[in-house]
Amino acid sequence: MKYTEEHEWLDLDGDVVTVGITAHAAEQLGDVVFVELPDIGTSVTRDDEIVVIESVKAASDILAPIDGEVVEVNEVLVEEPGKVNDDPEGDAWFFKLKIEDASTMDDYMDEAAYKAFIAD
Amino acid sequence: MPVRSDKGNSGILNTGKDGPLDEELKHTPLYDLHVELGAKMVPFAGYEMPVQYPAGVMAEHKHTRTKAGLFDVSHMGQVVLRARDPDDAALALETLVPVDVLGLAEGRQRYGYFTNEDGGIEDDLMIANRGDHLFVVVNAACKDADLARMRAALEPEITVKLIRNRGLLALQGPAAVEVLAEHHPGVRDMRFMDVETLPIAGAECWVSRSGYTGEDGFEISVPEAATADLARALLAHEDVNPIGLGARDSLRLEAALCLYGHDIDSATSPVDAGLTWAIQKVRREGGARAGGFPGAERLLTAMAEGPARKRVGLLPDGRAPMREGVQLFASKEADRPIGQVTSGGFGPTIGAPVAMGYVSADLAVPGTALFGDVRGKRLPVTVATLPFVAPGFKR
Numbered sequence: 194m195k196y197t198e199e200h201e202w203l204d205l206d207g208d209v210v211t212v213g214i215t216a217h218a219a220e221q222l223g224d225v226v227f228v229e230l231p232d233i234g235t236s237v238t239r240d241d242e243i244v245v246i247e248s249v250k251a252a253s254d255i256l257a258p259i260d261g262e263v264v265e266v267n268e269v270l271v272e273e274p275g276k277v278n279d280d281p282e283g284d285a286w287f288f289k290l291k292i293e294d295a296s297t298m299d300d301y302m303d304e305a306a307y308k309a310f311i312a313d
Numbered sequence: 314m315p316v317r318s319d320k321g322n323s324g325i326l327n328t329g330k331d332g333p334l335d336e337e338l339k340h341t342p343l344y345d346l347h348v349e350l351g352a353k354m355v356p357f358a359g360y361e362m363p364v365q366y367p368a369g370v371m372a373e374h375k376h377t378r379t380k381a382g383l384f385d386v387s388h389m390g391q392v393v394l395r396a397r398d399p400d401d402a403a404l405a406l407e408t409l410v411p412v413d414v415l416g417l418a419e420g421r422q423r424y425g426y427f428t429n430e431d432g433g434i435e436d437d438l439m440i441a442n443r444g445d446h447l448f449v450v451v452n453a454a455c456k457d458a459d460l461a462r463m464r465a466a467l468e469p470e471i472t473v474k475l476i477r478n479r480g481l482l483a484l485q486g487p488a489a490v491e492v493l494a495e496h497h498p499g500v501r502d503m504r505f506m507d508v509e510t511l512p513i514a515g516a517e518c519w520v521s522r523s524g525y526t527g528e529d530g531f532e533i534s535v536p537e538a539a540t541a542d543l544a545r546a547l548l549a550h551e552d553v554n555p556i557g558l559g560a561r562d563s564l565r566l567e568a569a570l571c572l573y574g575h576d577i578d579s580a581t582s583p584v585d586a587g588l589t590w591a592i593q594k595v596r597r598e599g600g601a602r603a604g605g606f607p608g609a610e611r612l613l614t615a616m617a618e619g620p621a622r623k624r625v626g627l628l629p630d631g632r633a634p635m636r637e638g639v640q641l642f643a644s645k646e647a648d649r650p651i652g653q654v655t656s657g658g659f660g661p662t663i664g665a666p667v668a669m670g671y672v673s674a675d676l677a678v679p680g681t682a683l684f685g686d687v688r689g690k691r692l693p694v695t696v697a698t699l700p701f702v703a704p705g706f707k708r
Contacts, residue, residue, distance in 0.1 A: 224659075226666070227632045227659075249563065249659050250364075252636070
């Protein structure tokens with residue numbers, strides 16, 4: 194598992210990476226009330242804003258962590274956005290990206306580094 | 314995860330850490346209690362205030378609607394106006410507000426607002442007749458300006474005193490009356506907008522049956538030294554939870570209560586805002602004390618002509634909240650906006666996004682289909698009757 198400074202977690206399986214937000218981010222956001230997901234088949238470039246997530250407090254974006262193509266999205270979150278608060282690092286993943294260059298995963302933090310990052 | 318619009322928090326997710334709060338920020342008498350209760354503290358109108366407790370905005374909101382919530386509103390400005398003859402204080406205040414202050418009976422409170430020469434609103438306030446003096450409560454962000462305004466217009470004949478040594482609590486929700494009655498049964502007999510001086514938890518409290526949530530409840534001015542003890546005594550009741558500014562905002566939005574600086578401001582006419590009910594007959598055209606407040610002519614003319622735009626309720630058809638600043642259009646293709654959202658978010662009691670905003674008067678009829686521009690997309694939204702939730706006031 195890898196982590197971004199934007200509080201996303203990335204789980205690589207073969208050439209597909211699953212992306213969600215961390216428990217820390219979900220807690221800071223507060224109750225999530227709206228999720229807008231990208232279309233399947235969308236080609237994305239790193240740092241593209243591809244998900245909109247709104248909590249009772251504010252609207253935020255989730256950025257594409259790596260270049261790739263959206264191959265799956267978690268439609269359940271559209272109907273039940275509160276799942277993001279219930280299980281952010283499990284069932285409430287947002288999208289899966291098929292990536293070409295898995296080495297870009299090395300740009301991101303491991304769990305220990307992320308824990309240090311949020312404790313800072 | 315960049316934060317797009319940031320209301321009520323300090324952009325925490327931009328940095329991943331809590332930035333140090335400005336050292337200049339003031340604390341209310343409940344600061345230590347908020348921290349002890351695990352509140353997330355944010356800067357608000359010069360104070361460090363709780364935006365939410367661990368329960369979170371959604372749970373705090375629902376708790377207030379079903380049981381009782383305790384709010385710290387000690388940041389608001391409490392001001393006493395005193396004259397040798399109390400009627401003089403009432404008449405003097407009438408030069409600043411379009412409200413019938415002279416006709417306000419002892420032990421009663423009224424909503425009002427300071428107007429400006431353009432007929433706009435400088436701040437909104439509560440005015441209470443406490444017998445030998447008037448007690449007014451103004452918004453925290455406008456406190457200094459309001460004080461200066463009252464001092465300039467009323468002194469030296471009227472003494473204008475900012476009360477610095479009292480906290481202010483709001484106990485709101487259907488269970489509020491029975492909770493407070495355990496401390497003083499007299500509160501059961503108070504009607505909506507009654508004010509009384511009552512000993513509660515050993516302190517002299519100035520109590521009004523009013524609030525900012527759309528629920529029955531009380532606002533309690535309490536000596537500073539007794540504020541934390543009273544808050545703890547109220548929180549000791551199983552029906553009472555602490556509620557932060559986040560839920561205060563969603564509660565007042567569902568109740569269609571205006572937030573100064575958002576739904577009303579110095580460029581907003583009370584006519585457009587639908588607040589002329591606060592101008593009693595005696596201050597209107599043909600009344601015994603008609604006009605006599607800043608911008609009276611413009612305001613009374615606007616009342617006669619009717620509004621060009623109106624404050625309305627807005628229910629987005631989808632799940633996407635329409636927040637402050639969202640532009641409203643009559644159609645998907647229209648070039649020019651016909652209005653905009655001034656307050657918007659998720660309404661936990663409604664279970665859907667809710668908003669208030671201004672639209673041109675011809676499009677203000679409930680049921681009118683409009684479009685809001687959210688992130689470049691025109692999303693459908695319907696004009697709705699306000700308030701979104703039925704008020705629980707005890708008339």
